[in-house]
Every structure is written in structure tokens, then in C-alpha cells.
Amino acid sequence: xxxxxxxxxxxxxxxxxxxxxxxxxxxxxxxxxxxxxxxxxxxxxxxxxxxxxxxxxxxxxxxxxxxxxxxxxxxxxxxxxxxxxxxxxxxxxxxxxxxxxxxxxxxxxxxxxxxxxxxxxx
Numbered sequence: 673x674x675x676x677x678x679x680x681x682x683x684x685x686x687x688x689x690x691x692x693x694x695x696x697x698x699x700x701x702x703x704x705x706x707x708x709x710x711x712x713x714x715x716x717x718x719x720x721x722x723x724x725x726x727x728x729x730x731x732x733x734x735x736x737x738x739x740x741x742x743x744x745x746x747x748x749x750x751x752x753x754x755x756x757x758x759x760x761x762x763x764x765x766x767x768x769x770x771x772x773x774x775x776x777x778x779x780x781x782x783x784x785x786x787x788x789x790x791x792x793x794x
Contacts, residue, residue, distance in 0.1 A: 679774070679781040688780070693731035693744065695720050700784055703771055704731035706755055708742060715773035716742060716755035717782055723766055724749045730768070 682696040688707040696703050702720035720728045725748040733744040735755075742755040752761040753768055760766040772783040 675785050677783050677785050679776075680784050681776075681779045682782050683780045685775065685778050685780065691735055693733065693735065695728065695731040696782070698771075698782060698784055699786070700769075700771075702728050702731075703782060704733075704744070705773060705780065705782070706731075706735055706742075706744065708735060708755075711742060713773075715775065715780065717771035717773040718744070718753060718755060718758050719768040719770075721768065722746045722748060722751075723760075723768065724751055 680698060682698060682705065687694060690707055690709050693704045693706040696705050703717050704720040706716040708714055718730060720730050722729050724746065727748065729747050730744055730753065732747045735744050737743060738752060738761060743752040743761065744755060745752050754761065758768040758770040774781050
């Protein structure tokens, strides 16, 4: 198997809500996409699945920062996840995946890993 990345369009700029998150569906499952217009970069993407509650809810969390690091607080049990690394700030054994995001004209793209099976021609 080989892996490669590709930049998939997941939404448009009009779908974004300043200082908040939206959930987008990708080939890798649901992703929480956050738009923080006063930061550079302004787009952050982490897994939408909250490992503490077992629910896809992180896009509904409250954004903020702790010691200058952008975070989202889970809406259920309030753990904070770094929007840079996906690391839970209250439990260093827990981390959610992160994804690179970029604005391409009016589209938002996420960098996603695609796995391909190597086939051998007979």
C-alpha cells in the first residue's frame, strides 16, 4: 500500500462562521473546521470525534486560546484541544488528528491522506 495526499474541497468561504467551527465530511470521516479571522493562519482543522464522550461534537465547541495557543473546548466534558496539534491540554495521553487547511479562492481545502493498494499486473 502507498499513501499520498490530496487537497479536497470541503466547503466554501460562505459556509464559515467567524470564531466558530463547522463539521465537514471527508473521506477520512468527519472533521471540525474552525475559522479564527484574527489569526494567521485563520483556518484550523481537527477530528470532529471527541474521544472523551465518544460523540462527533468538537465543531460545536467554544474556541479560545490558552497561553496564546488556539484551542477548542469540547461542548460535553469541556476538555481543551489544541487547534495546532490536536493535543488534549488536560490529558497528555489523548490527541485528535489534525489536518492542514487552506483557502483557495472561495473554496476551503483540506489536505487528506489517500491510501492506495499496490497491484501487480499478471
